[in-house]
Amino acid sequence: MTEITVLTPTGSLGYGFDVEAFNRAMGMGPHVIAVDSGSTDPGPHYLGSGQPLVPRISIKKELTTMIVAGVGAGIPVVVGSAGGGGTNTHVDWMADIVREIAAEKGLRFKLARIYADIPIERAKQALRDGEVQRFEASFDLTEDLLDETVALVGQMGHEPISEALRQGADVVIAGRAVDDCAISAFPIWKGADEAQAVHMGKILECGALAADPGGMDVMVGRVADDHFVVEPGSTGRRATTRSIAAHSLYERENPFEQAGPGHALDLHDCRFEQSDDRSVKVSGAKIAHGEDYWIKLEGARIAGYRAICIAGVRCPTMIERIDDILDDVRREALDYFQDNSLKIEFHVYGRDAVMRGMEPEKQIAAHELGVVVDCVADDQDVAHAASHHASGEMLHYAYPGWYNTAGNLAFPYSPSDLKAGPVYVFSAYHLMKVRDPLELFPILLEEL
């Protein structure tokens, strides 16, 4: 097999890359430009709401660079997990941007959309058939949870993307996909060793984050029969055996074994060798295919509606007794509203807002505290009223040693209480068996 070269412009589309590094990488003769665009890492909000993780301006700017270069060089452009959540809404949003770019730049090419929404009924049927597995979630998937689910996607493997490329797509906008698939799909379609391509995808999907120094920037991978070589696009960065090996740890639990749809990647025998000053050769990944093909479901539901208030406390007598005051304010507000759905949390910056129960420093050393009053209820207006009520109580809370009777909170904003909208939480993060890798990921092609 001839070597396949993949250019990945950045670790997540819209987070930026150096255009000079991109152009330099284009000079290395890539066969495909491929980038990941989503993750669960920013939380379930984007999945649930359908809002894009990265604003349109940034996506359009970077997609323009990629598509102009890709069409110019006659090589495909692949984007996985469009819009962050990878729902149909996200795919349509990004496909619109692609059409706009084509029109503005006068480019003609074939666009593929690949959808990843999973019909709720399909998942319910899988539950009834015993074809859903729990693996990392803290809860079991149930039909009730699926009824509450407002968005459900499946993580596609490389197969739907490879299929879109086989059908002649020049630009592929894929919905939710396993992070490495955008990168591995083209090489696998062209006959690359699957283990090497998938492992390379796991490194390239974060762009130059695996380089030294790491950053959101261009990374190039060349995959051959039994190894691959990675090199950053920017001459200001190097791939080192340490930086590349360390990336096997990033955002993953197990650096040795990583499961994907239909396969398990075994990295126990990986070797990392410095092939020249700026590139690293990686070999030794092995892949095993399961008898059945399981995909990961990701679902989101609305847990309520949030309102918040941000306030500062400077008076030492209030800081001294902040726990008692906040307990009292919470109790009073819950009593006032008599709404079982209402939850009031206080994030006390300067004490334990970041680590809460895992915070080893138990004493407050700060001369001021930041408090975020965080109210969630089934009704947005109740949450908003509760936030206003609680912050008002804190403002005028009477206690022994109360000096500033005019008001004991500093609000940086007016209005002090802000409606934050729906609170999305994960309702599914489970494995579901499918008949084949293409079953649930429809491919739609159009000529632009």
Added chain:
Amino acid sequence: MAATAKLRDLAPVIRSKNAGPFRLTFDVLFDDQAMYEHVRDSGAFTEKSVAAAFGVPESQVSSLFHFDAAMALKVTFYRPTDQCAIGETDAYGCQQHVPLMDLEVPAP
């Protein structure tokens, strides 16, 4: 009593991050093979010692690995709250590493 050092003085990178919405993972990366092996073999970086540094039960530790290829120690917790559930404090989980910086290990 034998001299001890803090992990922050021996390892240049100590980081935390989500590993999916239900796990919190910590990486300790060394830049010196001897130092890595010293800490790895010291018996100071264990499920028990790490859990104690965070004041959580050992049962909250999901896994612990030595990853020689990257001169790295890795430990993963079940997340204290599901990511972005009510009560979330750190959506990306990337400011939970500090107790590991202060973990006491035998001085090299």
